[in-house]
Amino acid sequence: MGNTFAFAESRGGALRTVAFEAVTAARRAAEVSGGGEVHALVVGAPGIAGQAEQLARHGADLITVVEHAGLERYNPESVAATVAARIGAGAYRAAFFAASAQGRDLAPRVAAALGKSLASDVVAFELQGETFIVRHPVYAGKAMVTLRLTGSPALISLRPGAVAAAEARGGGRVEQAQPALDPSAAKVVVTELLDRGGAKLDLGEAPVIVSGGRGLRAAEHFALVEALAAAFGNAAVGATRAVTDDGWRPATDQIGQTGRVVSPDLYVAVGISGAVQHLAGMRTAKTIVAINKDKDAPIFKIADYGIVGDLFEIVPRLTEEIRKAKAGA
Amino acid sequence: MKIAVCIKRVPDTELRFAIAADGKSLDPAGLKYDLSDFDGYAIEVGLRMIEQAKTGEVVIIALGPDAVQETIRKSFSMGAERGVHLRADTIPSDGLLIARALAAELKDGGYDLILFGRMATDSAAGIVGPMTAQLMGLPCVTAISQLAIADGRGTARRELEGVAEVVTFPLPAVLTIDEGIARARLPSLKGIMAAKKKTIESKPVELGEPHLTVERMELPAERSGGRIVGEGPDAVPELVRLLKTEAKVI
Numbered sequence: 298m299g300n301t302f303a304f305a306e307s308r309g310g311a312l313r314t315v316a317f318e319a320v321t322a323a324r325r326a327a328e329v330s331g332g333g334e335v336h337a338l339v340v341g342a343p344g345i346a347g348q349a350e351q352l353a354r355h356g357a358d359l360i361t362v363v364e365h366a367g368l369e370r371y372n373p374e375s376v377a378a379t380v381a382a383r384i385g386a387g388a389y390r391a392a393f394f395a396a397s398a399q400g401r402d403l404a405p406r407v408a409a410a411l412g413k414s415l416a417s418d419v420v421a422f423e424l425q426g427e428t429f430i431v432r433h434p435v436y437a438g439k440a441m442v443t444l445r446l447t448g449s450p451a452l453i454s455l456r457p458g459a460v461a462a463a464e465a466r467g468g469g470r471v472e473q474a475q476p477a478l479d480p481s482a483a484k485v486v487v488t489e490l491l492d493r494g495g496a497k498l499d500l501g502e503a504p505v506i507v508s509g510g511r512g513l514r515a516a517e518h519f520a521l522v523e524a525l526a527a528a529f530g531n532a533a534v535g536a537t538r539a540v541t542d543d544g545w546r547p548a549t550d551q552i553g554q555t556g557r558v559v560s561p562d563l564y565v566a567v568g569i570s571g572a573v574q575h576l577a578g579m580r581t582a583k584t585i586v587a588i589n590k591d592k593d594a595p596i597f598k599i600a601d602y603g604i605v606g607d608l609f610e611i612v613p614r615l616t617e618e619i620r621k622a623k624a625g626a
Numbered sequence: 627m628k629i630a631v632c633i634k635r636v637p638d639t640e641l642r643f644a645i646a647a648d649g650k651s652l653d654p655a656g657l658k659y660d661l662s663d664f665d666g667y668a669i670e671v672g673l674r675m676i677e678q679a680k681t682g683e684v685v686i687i688a689l690g691p692d693a694v695q696e697t698i699r700k701s702f703s704m705g706a707e708r709g710v711h712l713r714a715d716t717i718p719s720d721g722l723l724i725a726r727a728l729a730a731e732l733k734d735g736g737y738d739l740i741l742f743g744r745m746a747t748d749s750a751a752g753i754v755g756p757m758t759a760q761l762m763g764l765p766c767v768t769a770i771s772q773l774a775i776a777d778g779r780g781t782a783r784r785e786l787e788g789v790a791e792v793v794t795f796p797l798p799a800v801l802t803i804d805e806g807i808a809r810a811r812l813p814s815l816k817g818i819m820a821a822k823k824k825t826i827e828s829k830p831v832e833l834g835e836p837h838l839t840v841e842r843m844e845l846p847a848e849r850s851g852g853r854i855v856g857e858g859p860d861a862v863p864e865l866v867r868l869l870k871t872e873a874k875v876i
Contacts, residue, residue, distance in 0.1 A: 308786075308789075370791075371791070373766070373767075374765075377760070397786075397787065398769065398784070398785070398786040398787055399786065401752055401753075401768065401769070402756060402768045402769070404753070405721070405752075405753035405754075405755075405756040405757045405760070406756050406757070406759070406760045406766070408722060408753070408757060409722065409725060409756070409757040409758075409760035409761050410760055412722070413722070413837075414720050414721075414722050414836070414837035414838045415721065415722070415751075415753055415757075415838075416838055417721070417751040417752060417753050418750060418751065418752075430841065433750070433751075434750065435748060435749055435750050435843070436637075436639040436643075436747070436748055436750075437639065437747060437750065438846070439639055439643075439845070439846070440643075440645070440652075440843055440844065440845055440846070441843070441844050441845075441846060442650075442719075442840050442841075442842065442843045442844075443840070443841045443842040443843075443844075444719060444838055444839065444840055444841060445838070445839050445840075445841050446837065446838050447837045447838075448837040484765040484795055484796055485765045485766065485767060485793060485794075485795045485799075486793065486794050486795070487791045487792070487793050488792050488793065488794055489791070489792035490789055490790075490791055490792075491783075491789060491790040491791070491792065492788075492789055498788075499787035499788045501787060502787065505875070529876070541806075542809075547806070548771065548805050548806025549771070549785045549806065551805060551806075554639075554640070554663070554747065555663045555664070555747070555805050556805055562875050563869070563873070563875040563876070573640045574640055577639075580846075580849065581846070583873075583875070584869070584873040584875050585849075586865065586869070592854070597852060597854065598852050599849045599852075600852070600853075601849075601853060601873065602853055602855050602865055602868055602869070602873075603852075603853065603854045603855060604854070604855055604856060604857070604858070604861045604862070604865060605854060605856075605857045605858075606857050606858040606859070606861070607858070610858060610859045611858065611859050611861075611862060613859075614859040614862045615862050615865070615866070618862050618863060618866045619866065619876065622866055622870060622876055623876070
């Protein structure tokens with residue numbers, strides 16, 4: 298059985314959680330396929346080599362470090378060429394990426410460069426003999442497909458959070474390598490990285506999401522939603538399409554069929570009636586709370602807990618109680 | 627300015643649907659099909675570019691069975707000028723096969739921009755656009771939420787987790803379009819009339835052997851839900867108690 302490969306995603310000189318998830322998945326694939334090493338690759342500006350130890354702690358046996366001043370920001374062409382060259386030379390059984398914003402850009406380029414098929418946004422995988430069997434949500438989470446991925450290496454991008462990063466001691470050998478394409482030769486250049494401000498937690502990574510709909514009646518009333526999110530301390534703020542269409546919140550906050558699809562531990566829907574398009578984006582949350590004045594609103598049919606009434610009275614009270622509960626905890 | 631927009635005909639899953647007897651596809655009974663949402667934004671972006679340049683055309687390219695011609699016609703009624711139908715019995719799950727067929731069609735087309743939706747709303751893979759770019763050796767920016775073109779160069783913005791990137795690139799280029807850039811216009815009556823006279827070139831494509839195939843399709847378990855804790859702010863303490871002791875999420 299061959300070795301397995303993981304691309305270790307970084308940003309701003311630090312590894313992201315999804316890097317450890319990819320290494321964990323590669324290690325698991327190696328274990329069930331009867332052994333072989335886990336090889337990880339990390340690219341970045343000089344100094345990124347300091348991150349290699351963390352990959353070893355999650356099970357990487359060999360860490361290839363590609364340092365270059367031109368790789369401080371993501372450089373799609375240079376990184377894709379470098380990763381494709383590494384995978385092509387390694388005779389790997391499988392290669393794992395994150396289905397993050399960067400990974401969704403990178404993995405298909407690498408796959409096309411290698412002429413190999415890619416299973417995208419995978420939430421679970423197993424091996425049946427030589428074949429990977431993967432699961433992937435389709436129709437905005439309203440159905441799940443099980444796919445058969447043949448060929449070697451099998452290329453898989455993993456939905457963030459689908460495989461929990463786990464520590465395991467790897468060999469941790471470190472080797473330096475050069476980019477396969479000089480970053481300065483790339484045609485696509487990331488010139489700026491903008492901090493969007495606002496919530497520090499991303500919707501895809503936050504354990505709690507507080508989301509607002511038309512029931513809030515005006516953009517400034519989102520302060521109520523923000524305050525409740527702040528009381529939780531680990532919450533991001535989302536919105537319905539009606540709200541982002543009206544410009545009350547940026548389009549990037551939209552949860553639903555055409556926005557983000559999220560699966561937090563707790564989803565609090567404030568003034569949201571529950572249009573099908575919105576439910577498609579949040580129905581896989583572990584626990585759903587709904588606050589709405591209309592007792593017949595569809596959101597109550599899928600909510601685990603509902604309170605019927607005026608959100609302008611209920612949400613401030615809930616914020617206060619959550620703050621108390623958190624202080625006591 | 628010559629712009630290609632690659633679109634996909636997808637089931638409208640805002641409606642109720644069921645799994646077919648084969649256990650791996652949707653039951654076609656009662657199913658309606660439409661343009662994938664993000665592809666509608668891509669067409670809108672293309673049309674605006676042409677309107678701004680005051681010259682050029684938007685060409686629609688779609689792969690699949692004959693029924694995709696209906697979706698190409700809808701794009702015509704929005705303002706696209708021509709269509710190319712790459713005829714295949716089914717749309718494969720293996721995106722690489724689609725990307726190869728598209729790259730072969732696009733390579734001699736002389737396009738300044740090739741646009742895709744960020745992903746199709748049915749298969750939700752989002753890989754055909756960047757794969758096609760890679761096969762053609764063209765610059766590519768994925769999931770863009772803003773775009774400006776001037777003097778043969780483009781500047782785009784992409785949303786990442788918590789931050790955004792500003793990206794510059796030369797034309798010709800491949801772009802995939804995210805939510806937030808432009809709402810798709812509705813077909814006008816004049817557009818619908820004009821669409822009837824526009825031409826679709828239909829040609830068969832040979833897709834080759836897929837390495838990614840569907841084994842099963844399932845609906846997720848229904849949520850039981852539906853429990854009203856109470857009415858008004860007085861129900862809040864009970865809700866918090868349940869979140870703590872029953873759901874164990876705080």
